[in-house]
Amino acid sequence: MNLDVSNVKKSFGGVKALDKCSLSVEQGKITAIIGPNGSGKTTLFNVISRLLPVDTGKLVFGTEEITLLDDYQVSRLGISRTFQDVRLFENLTIRDHIEIALLNTDESLLKSMFRPQRVVVKRVKEILSLVGLNKPLSTFATDLSYGQRKLLDLAIAIAKPHSLLMLDEPVAGVNPVLRERIKEIIKTLHKRGETILVIEHDMNFVMDLAQHIIVMDAGSVIAQGKPRDIQNNKQVLDAYLGE
Numbered sequence: 001m002n003l004d005v006s007n008v009k010k011s012f013g014g015v016k017a018l019d020k021c022s023l024s025v026e027q028g029k030i031t032a033i034i035g036p037n038g039s040g041k042t043t044l045f046n047v048i049s050r051l052l053p054v055d056t057g058k059l060v061f062g063t064e065e066i067t068l069l070d071d072y073q074v075s076r077l078g079i080s081r082t083f084q085d086v087r088l089f090e091n092l093t094i095r096d097h098i099e100i101a102l103l104n105t106d107e108s109l110l111k112s113m114f115r116p117q118r119v120v121v122k123r124v125k126e127i128l129s130l131v132g133l134n135k136p137l138s139t140f141a142t143d144l145s146y147g148q149r150k151l152l153d154l155a156i157a158i159a160k161p162h163s164l165l166m167l168d169e170p171v172a173g174v175n176p177v178l179r180e181r182i183k184e185i186i187k188t189l190h191k192r193g194e195t196i197l198v199i200e201h202d203m204n205f206v207m208d209l210a211q212h213i214i215v216m217d218a219g220s221v222i223a224q225g226k227p228r229d230i231q232n233n234k235q236v237l238d239a240y241l242g243e
């Protein structure tokens with residue numbers, strides 16, 4: 001489903017984290033948000049997923065205005081996200097994490113009571129195989145490496161019933177091999193018809209990944225377009241060089 005952000009403002013004290021921020025995410029595309037550190041990318045995700053209220057502005061997902069909804073309502077409408085700082089339950093296993101994600105809605109929780117365990121386990125394994133997390137299902141989150149935690153966070157976001165997947169710096173701090181693998185996972189999801197909004201600090205990473213690139217600086221969108229248009233945009237280069 002399409003997502004439309006119109007004129008959103010969000011300040012923290014004197015800091016304008018989002019300043020008249022407007023953008024659209026088109027169904028079926030990979031849209032990337034790039035921009036220097038502190039340009040408001042994560043704050044944008046936080047207001048979309050309703051972890052933070054907006055000061056002013058409007059958010060519309062599909063046909064529904066979500067500006068004033070609660071975070072769980074937005075999640076049930078089908079917006080699923082990962083966190084830049086991966087958030088896991090240390091004393092839960094890989095399987096626990098994915099099962100909880102799969103049962104994200106009341107309705108599916110009810111259905112799951114009548115769903116055989118082997119069906120659930122099969123689905124958990126499918127998702128883990130998609131992200132390439134090759135660890136026993138009984139592994140505790142606390143026993144995972146940094147890269148494996150990133151993959152589990154991605155698997156959780158995929159497992160939640162959704163129609164928009166938002167990824168906040170899915171490759172930050174991971175090694176080059178895993179970086180490429182995560183890029184391929186995102187491409188696979190896109191081929192399956194998913195709508196994806198991905199934040200990435202590194203411009204090069206999104207160049208052959210996204211169909212549409214949105215550039216943020218100081219809380220606003222300063223440029224957007226196809227990757228090749230963005231690559232040569234002077235304002236974009238200035239924002240990065242001035243960092």
Ligand code: ADP
Nearest residue numbers: 012015017035036037038039040041042043044
């Ligand atoms: P980005 O993800 O692009 O690096 P952020 O959205 O995290 O940027 O931050 C944008 C600005 O808002 C920064 O100046 C940051 O310090 C500030 N900020 C973000 N979240 C908070 C918060 N919860 N409280 C106070 N300031 C915040």
Ligand code: MG
Nearest residue numbers: 041042043084
């Ligand atoms: Mg951020």
